[in-house]
Amino acid sequence: MSDRPRVYLDNAATSWPKPESVYAAIDTYQRQLGAPAGRSAYQEANEVERMIDRTRRLLAETIHAETPQRMIFTSNGTDSLNLALHGLLRPGDHVVTSVVEHNSMLRPLRHLEQHADVQVSRIGCDGRGIVDPDEIRAAIRPTTRLIALIHASNVTGALQPIEAIGQIARQHELLLLVDAAQSVGHVPVDVRAMQADLLAAPGHKALMGPLGSGWLYVGPRAQQHLVPVRQGGTGTQSESDVQPDSLPDRYESGNHNVPAIVGLGAGLEFVQQRGIRALRQHEQTLTDRLLDGLQSISGIRVYGPTDRNDRVGVVGITVDGWPPQELATVLDTAYRVQVRAGFQCAPLLHRALGTALQGGTLRLSLGAWNTTEHIDSAIEALTDLAAETMAS
Numbered sequence: 001m002s003d004r005p006r007v008y009l010d011n012a013a014t015s016w017p018k019p020e021s022v023y024a025a026i027d028t029y030q031r032q033l034g035a036p037a038g039r040s041a042y043q044e045a046n047e048v049e050r051m052i053d054r055t056r057r058l059l060a061e062t063i064h065a066e067t068p069q070r071m072i073f074t075s076n077g078t079d080s081l082n083l084a085l086h087g088l089l090r091p092g093d094h095v096v097t098s099v100v101e102h103n104s105m106l107r108p109l110r111h112l113e114q115h116a117d118v119q120v121s122r123i124g125c126d127g128r129g130i131v132d133p134d135e136i137r138a139a140i141r142p143t144t145r146l147i148a149l150i151h152a153s154n155v156t157g158a159l160q161p162i163e164a165i166g167q168i169a170r171q172h173e174l175l176l177l178v179d180a181a182q183s184v185g186h187v188p189v190d191v192r193a194m195q196a197d198l199l200a201a202p203g204h205k206a207l208m209g210p211l212g213s214g215w216l217y218v219g220p221r222a223q224q225h226l227v228p229v230r231q232g233g234t235g236t237q238s239e240s241d242v243q244p245d246s247l248p249d250r251y252e253s254g255n256h257n258v259p260a261i262v263g264l265g266a267g268l269e270f271v272q273q274r275g276i277r278a279l280r281q282h283e284q285t286l287t288d289r290l291l292d293g294l295q296s297i298s299g300i301r302v303y304g305p306t307d308r309n310d311r312v313g314v315v316g317i318t319v320d321g322w323p324p325q326e327l328a329t330v331l332d333t334a335y336r337v338q339v340r341a342g343f344q345c346a347p348l349l350h351r352a353l354g355t356a357l358q359g360g361t362l363r364l365s366l367g368a369w370n371t372t373e374h375i376d377s378a379i380e381a382l383t384d385l386a387a388e389t390m391a392s
């Protein structure tokens with residue numbers, strides 16, 4: 001292994017490192033508490049219950065949800081989207097979505113299309129990867145039930161005009177599901193300003209929780225239609241064999257991943273202390289530096305918006321003469337610059353961008369811990385490698 005310092009630019013997959021407080025919270029839970037949540041009433045179990053409630057409250061504050069009970073814990077962003085889509089859609093329903101989506105949205109929708117008589121319209125995007133709200137409006141049919149859209153792209157970093165789309169949903173009395181995996185923690189997210197009825201996200205990306213954490217916001221209009229996809233023990237109303245109706249128990253069957261939720265609580269506290277606006281500013285400064293550096297290298301093409309207000313710190317590129325996967329391997333082995341290559345679970349977007357035939361793109365994704373030195377190391381490495389091909 002090279003003795004260069006590790007330059008982690010794969011924060012869109014999961015954030016690393018986590019704040020020290022996250023490691024400490026998990027360690028304390030595992031060694032000293034170790035009790036389940038919501039099931040028993042001894043002192044450690046009560047303390048665990050308080051920690052879970054605290055994470056729920058911090059999550060609700062982060063996205064301006066009406067109450068903490070509307071925040072449903074899941075195991076990851078995919079699990080949250082599956083609960084939203086399978087819990088809501090019925091035969092005959094029509095959904096408007098886009099080609100920008102991640103497979104965690106595309107595949108459940110494809111499954112429902114194939115097996116449950118749900119119809120799906122997939123709207124295209126412009127060259128930056130941004131969807132036009134007018135195209136969404138034009139796709140609405142009398143049977144449309146849901147608009148399901150990604151907020152920030154995990155391929156190009158493009159932010160969608162989600163508030164305009166929320167207004168369209170409201171005007172047509174449709175529900176709006178937002179995939180906020182790449183936006184929450186990076187940009188301010190307000191479910192009420194967006195008019196989102198359901199908002200799905202992992203806890204392990206910008207919110208700094210560990211892998212195995214995720215959540216779904218269930219708004220007042222969605223609640224009456226969203227059926228639980230799992231039933232089972234909730235620790236409440238144990239005298240009944242019928243799933244409780246109250247939130248969050250209705251959608252939270254089985255023992256929680258308590259270490260992950262406790263870690264997520266510490267992560268959320270870190271994000272609140274740093275402030276999302278300050279985190280955004282830090283990432284924008286680094287993203288601008290990265291985009292400027294990349295644009296000065298011949299043989300590199302950058303995908304996604306150039307305006308900092310239209311994007312997050314996820315940058316997709318191709319380098320002439322380099323298959324993305326091979327480039328990622330050399331970046332890691334020779335330079336310790338760690339990125340992701342390929343389709344990033346977004347096959348339709350790569351077709352739309354024209355990057356499918358060459359095997360996708362190389363993705364550099366920034367996070368709270370990245371520094372100007374990290375950006376400069378990546379630019380230097382890519383300058384070398386782009387020149388190598390140009391020279392050969």
Ligand SMILES: Cc1ncc(COP(=O)(O)O)c(C=O)c1O
Pocket residue numbers: 012013076077078079102104150152153154179181182201202203214
């Ligand atoms: C846009 C988007 N949606 C959904 C997901 C799925 O999240 P998870 O990996 O937590 O299931 C991801 C993960 O990369 C993502 O980038």
